Amino acid sequence: MTTSAWQTPEWVKHAVFYQIFPERFANGDHSNDPANVQPWGTSPTLYNYMGGDLQGIIDQLDYLVDLGINALYLNPIFQATTSHKYNTFDYFKIDPHFGTLETFKTLLNEAHQRGIKVILDAVFNHCGRGFFAFHDVIENGVHSPYTNWFHVSRFPIHPYESRYPANYRTWWDFRELPKFNTDNPAVRKYLLDVARYWIELGIDGWRLDVPNEIDDHDFWREFRTIVKAINPEAYIVGEIWTDGSAWLQGDQFDAVMNYLFRDLCTDFFASYSMRAGDFAAGIDHLIVRYQPQVTYVQFNLLGSHDTARFLSVAEGAGKWALERMKLAVLFKLIFPGAPCIYYGDEIGLHGGKDPDCRRCFPWDQPQTWQTELQTWTKQWVKFRHEYTALRTGRYATLFADNDMNIFACARWDEQSQFVIVLNNNQTPWALDLPLHGQLPSVTQYRDVNTGELYSVAEGKIRELALAPWKHLVLQAV
Amino acid sequence: MTTSAWQTPEWVKHAVFYQIFPERFANGDHSNDPANVQPWGTSPTLYNYMGGDLQGIIDQLDYLVDLGINALYLNPIFQATTSHKYNTFDYFKIDPHFGTLETFKTLLNEAHQRGIKVILDAVFNHCGRGFFAFHDVIENGVHSPYTNWFHVSRFPIHPYESRYPANYRTWWDFRELPKFNTDNPAVRKYLLDVARYWIELGIDGWRLDVPNEIDDHDFWREFRTIVKAINPEAYIVGEIWTDGSAWLQGDQFDAVMNYLFRDLCTDFFASYSMRAGDFAAGIDHLIVRYQPQVTYVQFNLLGSHDTARFLSVAEGAGKWALERMKLAVLFKLIFPGAPCIYYGDEIGLHGGKDPDCRRCFPWDQPQTWQTELQTWTKQWVKFRHEYTALRTGRYATLFADNDMNIFACARWDEQSQFVIVLNNNQTPWALDLPLHGQLPSVTQYRDVNTGELYSVAEGKIRELALAPWKHLVLQAV
Ligand SMILES: [Ca+2]
Numbered sequence: 030m031t032t033s034a035w036q037t038p039e040w041v042k043h044a045v046f047y048q049i050f051p052e053r054f055a056n057g058d059h060s061n062d063p064a065n066v067q068p069w070g071t072s073p074t075l076y077n078y079m080g081g082d083l084q085g086i087i088d089q090l091d092y093l094v095d096l097g098i099n100a101l102y103l104n105p106i107f108q109a110t111t112s113h114k115y116n117t118f119d120y121f122k123i124d125p126h127f128g129t130l131e132t133f134k135t136l137l138n139e140a141h142q143r144g145i146k147v148i149l150d151a152v153f154n155h156c157g158r159g160f161f162a163f164h165d166v167i168e169n170g171v172h173s174p175y176t177n178w179f180h181v182s183r184f185p186i187h188p189y190e191s192r193y194p195a196n197y198r199t200w201w202d203f204r205e206l207p208k209f210n211t212d213n214p215a216v217r218k219y220l221l222d223v224a225r226y227w228i229e230l231g232i233d234g235w236r237l238d239v240p241n242e243i244d245d246h247d248f249w250r251e252f253r254t255i256v257k258a259i260n261p262e263a264y265i266v267g268e269i270w271t272d273g274s275a276w277l278q279g280d281q282f283d284a285v286m287n288y289l290f291r292d293l294c295t296d297f298f299a300s301y302s303m304r305a306g307d308f309a310a311g312i313d314h315l316i317v318r319y320q321p322q323v324t325y326v327q328f329n330l331l332g333s334h335d336t337a338r339f340l341s342v343a344e345g346a347g348k349w350a351l352e353r354m355k356l357a358v359l360f361k362l363i364f365p366g367a368p369c370i371y372y373g374d375e376i377g378l379h380g381g382k383d384p385d386c387r388r389c390f391p392w393d394q395p396q397t398w399q400t401e402l403q404t405w406t407k408q409w410v411k412f413r414h415e416y417t418a419l420r421t422g423r424y425a426t427l428f429a430d431n432d433m434n435i436f437a438c439a440r441w442d443e444q445s446q447f448v449i450v451l452n453n454n455q456t457p458w459a460l461d462l463p464l465h466g467q468l469p470s471v472t473q474y475r476d477v478n479t480g481e482l483y484s485v486a487e488g489k490i491r492e493l494a495l496a497p498w499k500h501l502v503l504q505a506v
Numbered sequence: 507m508t509t510s511a512w513q514t515p516e517w518v519k520h521a522v523f524y525q526i527f528p529e530r531f532a533n534g535d536h537s538n539d540p541a542n543v544q545p546w547g548t549s550p551t552l553y554n555y556m557g558g559d560l561q562g563i564i565d566q567l568d569y570l571v572d573l574g575i576n577a578l579y580l581n582p583i584f585q586a587t588t589s590h591k592y593n594t595f596d597y598f599k600i601d602p603h604f605g606t607l608e609t610f611k612t613l614l615n616e617a618h619q620r621g622i623k624v625i626l627d628a629v630f631n632h633c634g635r636g637f638f639a640f641h642d643v644i645e646n647g648v649h650s651p652y653t654n655w656f657h658v659s660r661f662p663i664h665p666y667e668s669r670y671p672a673n674y675r676t677w678w679d680f681r682e683l684p685k686f687n688t689d690n691p692a693v694r695k696y697l698l699d700v701a702r703y704w705i706e707l708g709i710d711g712w713r714l715d716v717p718n719e720i721d722d723h724d725f726w727r728e729f730r731t732i733v734k735a736i737n738p739e740a741y742i743v744g745e746i747w748t749d750g751s752a753w754l755q756g757d758q759f760d761a762v763m764n765y766l767f768r769d770l771c772t773d774f775f776a777s778y779s780m781r782a783g784d785f786a787a788g789i790d791h792l793i794v795r796y797q798p799q800v801t802y803v804q805f806n807l808l809g810s811h812d813t814a815r816f817l818s819v820a821e822g823a824g825k826w827a828l829e830r831m832k833l834a835v836l837f838k839l840i841f842p843g844a845p846c847i848y849y850g851d852e853i854g855l856h857g858g859k860d861p862d863c864r865r866c867f868p869w870d871q872p873q874t875w876q877t878e879l880q881t882w883t884k885q886w887v888k889f890r891h892e893y894t895a896l897r898t899g900r901y902a903t904l905f906a907d908n909d910m911n912i913f914a915c916a917r918w919d920e921q922s923q924f925v926i927v928l929n930n931n932q933t934p935w936a937l938d939l940p941l942h943g944q945l946p947s948v949t950q951y952r953d954v955n956t957g958e959l960y961s962v963a964e965g966k967i968r969e970l971a972l973a974p975w976k977h978l979v980l981q982a983v
């Protein structure tokens with residue numbers, strides 16, 4: 030096993046990600062729209078298309094720069110028969126509804142020129158039924174040269190006839206998603222060639238779809254070796270919804286999608302089903318769960334294409350949803366790890382569970398934007414970029430109380446020190462905030478919003494006044 | 507309509523083609539063999555693979571140069587799930603069992619360096635079920651953006667369930683070959699982009715698969731315009747088994763695969779069911795059927811991947827099969843139009859109807875080669891290359907007699923004049939051969955094989971002695 034001296038990509042520690050579901054972010058080229066394209070903003074269904082594409086992303090890069098974004102995670106962009114494109118048809122081809130290889134190269138180039146990294150979605154556990162090797166098995170059955178690329182239990186297989194058993198392994202029970210036999214060296218070579226091809230083309234990393242389903246750590250070790258040999262700074266982040274330790278020992282992933290973080294934030298801020306003390310316990314557990322170089326590059330999200338949108342969950346829990354979301358956004362942006370904004374969350378886009386969480390970004394209806402949230406997001410993204418303490422500094426929970434539902438924490442390094450206090454509550458509180466023993470001792474803190482000064486006495490910041498749903502961000506002076 | 511002044515490619519008038527079925531010609535790279543590859547030389551079935559590929563063709567280019575070949579027609583090489591690859595999966599990709607795009611570029615380059623042109627097979631009437639657009643219709647039914655790329659009569663379609671009607675138009679009754687809706691501008695654009703892409707890559711022409719099934723001459727007019735705009739010397743030859751006049755007016759094809767020629771030769775020489783007089787009538791009709799610039803570039807074949815091999819047909823008709831085939835080969839090589847040798851015919855490869863006519867070329871078993879036929883083929887290919895009269899000269903039938911079963915014809919231009927006499931018969935004959943009035947008058951002919959001289963008197967070459975199954979090739983001196 031590797032030692033704790035292993036490295037994660039430096040740039041990720043300083044990244045603020047933006048996740049884009051390309052079919053719904055922006056339509057920059059009507060000439061590539063699906064023939065049955067629906068008007069931008071139509072409610073998402075399982076089958077409909079709205080025409081978003083890579084040119085749309087290129088067109089909005091300056092918007093993203095203005096928001097403070099310096100990294101993109103794109104949901105799958107390879108050719109497939111769905112809007113989400115997780116049923117890959119061709120791993121070497123940009124979906125024609127999204128653009129061409131040239132469009133993608135332009136996107137990469139334009140993003141890189143703006144200091145924005147780009148990572149793509151690697152769906153290696155399964156493919157679509159149209160993937161050439163599986164299609165060959167459909168066509169030729171036992172005579173196919175590719176039977177051993179999958180897990181066929183018997184012939185004939187029934188990829189389309191739901192009244193018969195599929196007779197091959199799938200992702201969950203979806204016969205439209207045949208599982209690869211990654212024990213077959215030809216399959217490994219194929220998938221690793223895919224990984225190599227796009228890294229060589231210049232992408233900055235891979236988000237790995239359901240990597241736990243490929244129950245073979247050696248596969249991911251080979252994957253890391255190949256990717257890092259080409260670009261040692263490539264980011265490898267696995268979609269793991271629970272504990273990722275098995276993949277985070279230095280030989281496989283750099284990080285995982287931090288759904289544990291998302292769950293805690295959702296429970297505490299959005300669904301309002303968890304109180305501050307329990308939230309703090311979860312957060313503290315999260316902080317010590319992985320080695321620091323992992324924690325600093327964890328992919329911290331509040332929601333994704335696979336979850337209901339944070340604001341909609343918050344609204345489902347009653348009033349003050351916007352206030353609670355603002356606190357969550359602030360917390361994400363001061364927490365160790367690379368924060369990710371799911372496209373549209375910053376302007377208050379709504380959406381329930383998949384596919385409703387994949388609505389169109391309403392570029393054409395700016396009057397619907399939640400500009401307060403947008404300004405807030407931009408403000409704290411900028412704040413994060415200003416201070417290394419927020420990115421590579423230390424973290425400590427300072428205070429959390431289930432009754433008051435107040436949570437406070439600190440971030441610090443040799444340059445600066447911050448104390449963040451969140452009143453996730455409709456009640457105003459006055460508080461003497463106890464400081465953590467490891468925090469460098471100072472005598473005063475200044476509120477970064479108001480400039481107001483607070484004194485320290487006997488290890489506590491004295492007389493903090495917290496209006497309902499308010500925050501304090503205090504900088505040691 | 508165009509005038510008779512329109513041009514066909516000059517190089518084709520001087521071409522001797524070799525048709526290659528890539529899966530069976532030569533295996534130059536075992537690393538790309540299908541996983542279930544069978545030993546080279548296994549009897550062909552509907553499903554088996556023997557591992558032939560593009561590297562194999564590259565490896566044998568010098569063999570082909572030695573044979574006198576200066577043009578190749580390759581059966582489909584784009585990705586597909588069959589050995590014949592007429593059910594295209596991806597029109598922009600070399601089949602991985604045949605090689606990569608790089609291999610193909612090498613083949614093109616190596617061929618061109620040897621003065622060998624390369625034409626490919628364009629299968630534009632239909633695709634395979636795995637072709638991305640049709641696959642999308644399978645996956646999404648009426649919700650697919652590609653429903654209008656095909657002729658769907660009702661949903662659901664049944665591409666794999668033979669007990670239900672397919673519900674879409676196919677090539678004949680093969681539901682594995684969905685017919686394109688070429689009335690859809692998107693489909694036209696796609697197919698014409700395919701045509702453009704490979705011509706721009708450097709191929710020298712297209713053989714069009716079942717172009718009569720695309721009942722739209724405007725499509726082929728657009729096709730010609732696009733192809734010729736890139737390469738005015740590109741060769742466009744349609745697979746038309748009957749009369750091709752509708753496509754040969756200057757606005758669509760340059761030529762057709764001359765199956766009418768093949769039928770006449772098969773009947774006269776191979777199956778031995780037609781006598782010389784009737785053969786001559788057919789040949790004379792063929793000569794006047796099209797404008798001269800077409801006749802000079804017709805694709806003259808004795809057999810193909812779609813027919814039983816000529817030698818096997820000849821053997822089915824009894825003894826002297828080799829002698830009759832030799833006469834046919836000679837006739838093809840002195841006839842106007844570009845002769846094509848179906849791979850292996852020159853070494854006496856046998857084969858009945860498809861798929862038996864697609865056997866492996868026995869590189870590993872030279873003791874099985876019919877070297878007399880090979881030498882013969884090479885000799886007359888060389889002869890054709892030596893004299894423009896045989897390529898761009900005039901043609902006249904001189905003599906044909908059903909009883910004697912002797913056939914004679916002449917080829918001439920300003921440089922040289924030839925008289926060819928074929929005794930397609932077990933009986934020896936002596937003959938005073940009447941010369942055609944249009945032939946420049948000479949007093950003597952020399953046998954190109956023996957040097958023997960023959961005198962002309964009263965418009966006849968005197969005292970020709972023809973042993974059974976023998977030929978005379980006489981050159982005016
Ligand atoms: Ca579009």
Ligand SMILES: [Ca+2]
Nearest residue numbers: 535539557559
């Ligand atoms: Ca091979």
